[in-house]
Amino acid sequence: MDDQTRMLTGLTGLGGLQPGDVGDPDSVRKQQSLGQPQQDIGDILQQIMAITDESLDEAQARCWPEDSPAHWGGSDDPTEGGRAGGGTAGGGLPVNFQYRKHALNCHRMKPALFSVLCEIKEKTVLSIRGVQEEDPPDPQIMRLDNMLLAEGVSGPEKGGGSAAAAAAAAAAGGSPTDSSIEHSDYRAKLAQIRQIYHSELEKYEQACSEFTNHVMNLLREQSRTRPISPKEIERMVAIIHRKFSSIQMQLKQSTCEAVMILRSRFLDARRKRRNFNKQATEVLNEYFYSHLSNPYPSEEAKEELAKKCGITVSQVSNWFGNKRIRYKKNIGKFQEEANLYAVKTAVDAANVSAQASQANSPATPNSGGYPAPCYTPDGRL
DNA sequence: CTTAATGATTGTTG
């Protein structure tokens, strides 16, 4: 309300004028720099001045103009400057103004004065917040928008059925890998976030337009009684929109956060760990115990194992890393398992070598650093 | 619920 204050001080100058000074062209020109006929200005100013000089009793003796809005006398009313500045009258009261205002409204110079006041106001307003009028497209909000678009949150509606469809596909799919289940879950949660986002956005937009309408109506109403230019209304609307868009940005930001959290939850496999299926661990164990002397699969071997087990190469690496360390830590615990797989490989090897009509030792040479479990080729300890 | 098993991550080392 600094502009209002300025407005007041500006008009306080007018209010401070003595009735006799009003007619002085220089003083008027100083105040308004206008080229209007002095007589009219003097006339209307005199009326304004007269308001401050009028006593309450006098005013109350008059009747109320029935078409006057009742809220005249708002603290931000520019004409109040006349009262404030010319407070010598002991405080003009609303009743006074009601009448006087009506008189002024009918004055032929009223539109001119109105526009002048608007102009002054415009200038003060511009000097105060003219700089921050332009808001360049915030890179922050651009980033948020892009991300929401990329995630399909703010993009075109793909239908709430997308998640359901994905779930159905996962359920009916011939290879219902865990990833697809997780993915459908992810999609479902994303759809939820998306729905919340849109409903909130809609709410904000509705509230914004409601509020804007309300303010506009109010200002239009008031523009009949105080200087409000259409430009000012426009600016007010812009301010409201900026406020609401900043709220929207908060919404976008929190939505982004939710998506990020969702993503990290689903992409961080550690949090959604699934055990490998039996067949996969069997393949891995088979390899491990049959290469116990050197349980370090080459890159190619890892790739093959990964393919066989339906897991990634890095998962194979993880598995071997864990296996080696855990085996080494407690060989006894793995004894049984080792024997089991050793038998398996032994049997396999026997099957193969039996056809070759020669049984060379099926066990691993075991020349490496990992101690082999004790077992006999026939499977007994 | 507690506990063991287990896949993944993090930090360190050579």
Next chain:
DNA sequence: CAACAATCATTAAG
């Protein structure tokens, strides 16, 4: 960078 070691977080089993 791969291997190791410690640790985390989840799952499965009791």
